[in-house]
Amino acid sequence: MLREVVVLGVGMHRFGKFPETSLRELAGEAGRRALKDAGVLPRQIQAAYFANALAGLLTGQESIRGQVALREVGVAGVPIVNVENACAGGATAFHQAVLAVGSGSCDVALAVGAEKMFVGDTGRTIQALAASADVELTHDMGLQFTAIYAMRIQKRLASGALTLRHLAEVTVKSHRHGCLNPYAQHQKEVTAEEVLASRPIAGPITLLMCSSVSDGAAAAVVCSAEAARGAPQPLVRVLASELRSGAFRSGAGEELSTAARTVRAAYEQAGVGPEEIDLVECHDATAPGELLYYEDLGFCKPGEAGRLLDEGATTIGGRIPFNPSGGLTSRGHPVGATGLAQIAEAVWQLRGQAGPRQVQGARVALTQNSGGWLEGDSAAGAAHLFAV
Amino acid sequence: MTQGVFRSSTDGEGAPSLAGSRCRYCARVSFPARPICPWCGREDTEPVAVGRRGTIQASAVVYHAPIGFTAPYIVALVELAEGPVVFCPITGCLPDENAVPPGTPVELVVAPARAGGAPVFQFRPLGG
Structure with missing residues (x-):
């Protein structure tokens, strides 16, 4: 990055x-809240990036989604770029905004992610989600994303590294955190017994372990450190902003995952490692997926995810809280909005504004967003590091 | 399924196969076929029939089916004998959690995976 970038405001x-x-109303509210939080007027926004994954299939708004939606924020006339990167669209839009400001091409940029998934027919929504794979190869095969997670989890269950109890307990933790988040879709505690007894979706994954179809939006305003003087809120610095795509796989299984490569690049960019991080928002599209990320993101050795959970390290109040927001599982997963919701949570936590779910003394936060699926791995990955 | 991903047994080729590519330089195989070798980067590949046999790498029973499909059924990651790993449904066995554990040898079948669906490539336990 040529110059330092800060987050001026966030909103959801x-x-x-x-x-x-509607989609534009969801986006409008999140965008207006972010501008208000930033103390910025719509005409001060010099570029905007709009993330959405499914509107083309679900509402028919295939093109100019951002230009349509951002009029609700009062933003028009400036460059607006439409971003589609499946479930990683939100963090991808943020990454583009950071690049625009970091490169000096503008001083103040807006990123908005919005998704409208309740369209009166959940079957159609699930079908639209299947377009986040190579449709030529997977069409008419019964691809269902929970099954992808189930296959990864089953390997760990078979090796004894994880047990069904771990899958249930990480879900209980997610819902406990979600109860503390007024923006979360699910704000109800569940017991391990309820989790295991809920309807099976694929393999060992049950309904309560899964993120939900959701409507929602999240937004962030970024600007250069110089332009941020006099800002109303404590400034949150962007230490790293990295985006990757899924790599060719040899099939031998020893390569780093998309998420692992992306996060390692962010650690390198920031000169910060897992031991210096105070909280993580990771892409738990199913709650047990969070357990895989403990290892993938370098917070424990392979095979030790269950122990990290058992120690209570990843709960609020623990050594390294994961998903204090409730994560995708409890906050909900309006796919194009998720990455920016993770970033909003990181900003609130670092400012000390997270209320009952506050991670005490949080100074450095990691957000990790995944999208799509191609040849056995995420097709897109984004990672950001923030600090106060 | 688009043309060119697989050859069915009715295409006059005998047993069905998948349409892969082999790098003339490093000999590694890709599926789907690619004009540039993913491993050595050379633009020197030739078509090759692959995937008549494979082994199960991972599988899961799907209990909540997408529109048109009837649960339960099995999906899997299958490592083709030639190396590439593919996602596909598993047929020819009961949709049981332990039906196709990792390492199970499987063979290619080309058939619809749902009533009225397009033909797709699937695998079934060998000799099953």
């Missing part, structure tokens, strides 16, 4: 089921 529309609210 609550995640959940909002049958009466």
Whole structure:
């Protein structure tokens, strides 16, 4: 990065089921809140990046989604770029905004992620999600994303590294955190017994372990450190912003995952390692997926994820809280908005504004967002490091 | 399924196969076929029939089916004998959690995976 970039403001529309609210209204509320939080007027935004994954298939708004939606934020006339990177679109839009400011091409940029998944027919939404794979290869095969996670988890269960109890307990933790987040779709505690007894979805993954179809939006305003003087909120610095795509795989299975490569690049860019990080927002599209990320992101050795969970390290109040927001599993997963919701959570935590879910003394936060699926791995990965 | 991903047994080729490519330089095999070798980067590949046999790398029973499919059924990652790993449904066995453990040898079948669906490539336990 040529110059330092800071987050000036963030905002969200609550995640959940909002049958009466359109995509542009979701985006509008999140965007306006981010601008207000930043103390910035719409005409001060010099470039905007709009993430959405499914509107083309679900509402028919295939093109100019951002230009349509951002009029609700009062942003028009400036460059608006539409970003599609499956479930990693939100963090990808943020990455583009950071690059625009970091390169000096503008001083103040807006990133908004919004998704409208409740369209009166959940089957159609699930079908649209299957377009996040190579459709020529997987069409008419019954591809269902939970099964992808199930296959990864089953390997760990078979080796004894994880047990069904771990899958249940990480889900319980997610929902406990979600209860503390007013933006979360699910704000109800669950027991391990309820998790294991809920309807099976694929392999060992049950309904309560899964992120939900959701409506929602999240947004962030970034600007250069110089332009941020006099900002109303404590400034949160962007220490690293990295984006990767899935690599060719040899099939031998020893390569680093997309997520692992992306996060390692962020550690390198920031000169910060897992031991210096105070909280993580990771892409737990199923709650047990979080256990895989403990290892992938370098917070424990391979095979030790279960122990890290058992020690209570990853709960709020623990050594390294994961997903204090409730994560995708409890906050909900309106796919194009998720990456920016993770970033909003990191900013609130670092400012000390996270209320009952505050991670005490948080100074450095990691957000990790994954998208799509190609040849056995995520097709897109984004990672950001923030500090106060 | 688009043309060119597989050859079915009715294409006059005998047993069905998948349409892969082999690098003329490093001899490594890709599926789907690629004009540039993913491993050595050379633009020197030739078509090759692959995937008549493979082994199960991982599998999962799907209990909540997408539109048109009837649960439960099995999906898997299958490592082709030639190296590449593919995602596909598993047929020819009961949709049981232990039906196709990792390492199970499987053979290619080209058939629809749902009633009225397009033909797709699938695998079934060898000799099953």
